[in-house]
Amino acid sequence: MTDGSGAATTATVVPVTSPDDPSQVADQGADQVARQGADPGPATPGAPAPPAALGLRGLWKKFGDKIAVAGIDLDVPAGSFFGLVGPNGAGKTTTLSMATGLLRPDFGTAHVLGTDLWAHPDEAKARLGILPDGVRLFDRLTGAQLLTYAGLLRGLDRSTVAERTEELLVAMDLTADRDTFVVDYSAGMTKKVALASAMIHAPRVLVLDEPFEAVDPVSAANIRDILHSYVDGGGTVVVSSHVMDLVQRMCSHVAIIAGGHVLDAGTVDAVRGEQTLEDRFVELVGGRRGTEGLAWLRTSSDSG
Numbered sequence: 299m300t301d302g303s304g305a306a307t308t309a310t311v312v313p314v315t316s317p318d319d320p321s322q323v324a325d326q327g328a329d330q331v332a333r334q335g336a337d338p339g340p341a342t343p344g345a346p347a348p349p350a351a352l353g354l355r356g357l358w359k360k361f362g363d364k365i366a367v368a369g370i371d372l373d374v375p376a377g378s379f380f381g382l383v384g385p386n387g388a389g390k391t392t393t394l395s396m397a398t399g400l401l402r403p404d405f406g407t408a409h410v411l412g413t414d415l416w417a418h419p420d421e422a423k424a425r426l427g428i429l430p431d432g433v434r435l436f437d438r439l440t441g442a443q444l445l446t447y448a449g450l451l452r453g454l455d456r457s458t459v460a461e462r463t464e465e466l467l468v469a470m471d472l473t474a475d476r477d478t479f480v481v482d483y484s485a486g487m488t489k490k491v492a493l494a495s496a497m498i499h500a501p502r503v504l505v506l507d508e509p510f511e512a513v514d515p516v517s518a519a520n521i522r523d524i525l526h527s528y529v530d531g532g533g534t535v536v537v538s539s540h541v542m543d544l545v546q547r548m549c550s551h552v553a554i555i556a557g558g559h560v561l562d563a564g565t566v567d568a569v570r571g572e573q574t575l576e577d578r579f580v581e582l583v584g585g586r587r588g589t590e591g592l593a594w595l596r597t598s599s600d601s602g
């Protein structure tokens with residue numbers, strides 16, 4: 299199965315279970331993926347299927363007694379614009395952290411374009427650009443210095459770093475604040491300079507946790523354009539977001555996760571069917587409350 303972009307759909311869904319032994323889930327997840335098989339898409343007969351940009355198998359993470367991620371299997375097709383959505387506390391950040399080398403899974407594996415991330419972290423991470431949640435930056439650097447630092451850290455030569463730094467500052471509308479310390483940036487400016495830092499080495503896969511949070515609409519539209527042309531050029535973007543309308547319009551593929559499980563995944567059109575993505579999300583996740591309660595809030599009062 300393919301979407302309009304031609305990217306193969308290989309997203310898989312894990313049964314919603316919470317067994318006592320999570321290692322079994324990792325095995326079951328791998329078995330299930332093997333049973334379902336990766337959809338070969340429109341590839342030439344006999345040609346091997348290209349590796350997924352991100353291939354997650356049986357990912358599992360517990361914090362104390364809290365199970366944050368309970369056996370997630372997911373393939374993010376190379377060349378897709380992939381949205382990860384879910385309610386607060388669903389396990390999105392924990393999953394993305396394990397998928398990008400920021401957090402070691404209790405069980406399970408993560409592959410980046412076929413490379414085992416935890417077995418070969420340097421090779422896998424060279425292909426990744428990451429915008430983590432609650433990003434901590436070296437904020438006593440100016441915006442231009444931070445981008446230069448990120449480029450040099452990624453092994454680019456100085457002239458390439460200088461060229462890309464200027465282009466990224468323009469693209470993110472940060473030129474006027476290039477010499478301002480990042481600590482003095484607004485939340486949206488910080489997000490944009492962090493995003494630019496994630497892109498400077500032209501990674502094959504960009505994993506962005508809430509990239510549009512606090513970003514103004516014009517900058518958000520510019521960033522969307524940048525990401526779309528990056529995908530058109532063969533890159534893969536994974537974004538987590540709470541904004542269903544944005545994901546529906548922007549992404550080719552989506553996974554809905556809740557309670558540490560994948561509830562549904564595939565092309566956006568396949569997942570939402572005849573409904574909006576938001577309606578499908580609410581249908582799957584539930585949790586809508588009636589208007590009872592909080593009566594005191596509806597009562598206008600002169601007291602106080």
Ligand SMILES: Nc1ncnc2c1ncn2[C@@H]1O[C@H](COP(=O)(O)OP(=O)(O)OP(=O)(O)O)[C@@H](O)[C@H]1O
Nearest residue numbers: 361364365366384385386387388389390391392393
């Ligand atoms: N370091 C931690 N220590 C303890 N519990 C954690 C930790 N990180 C995450 N959790 C818990 O794991 C669960 C999943 O959290 P996670 O941040 O992955 O969710 P999320 O889907 O990204 O949520 P949100 O949309 O609110 O950002 C939550 O119940 C959270 O409280």
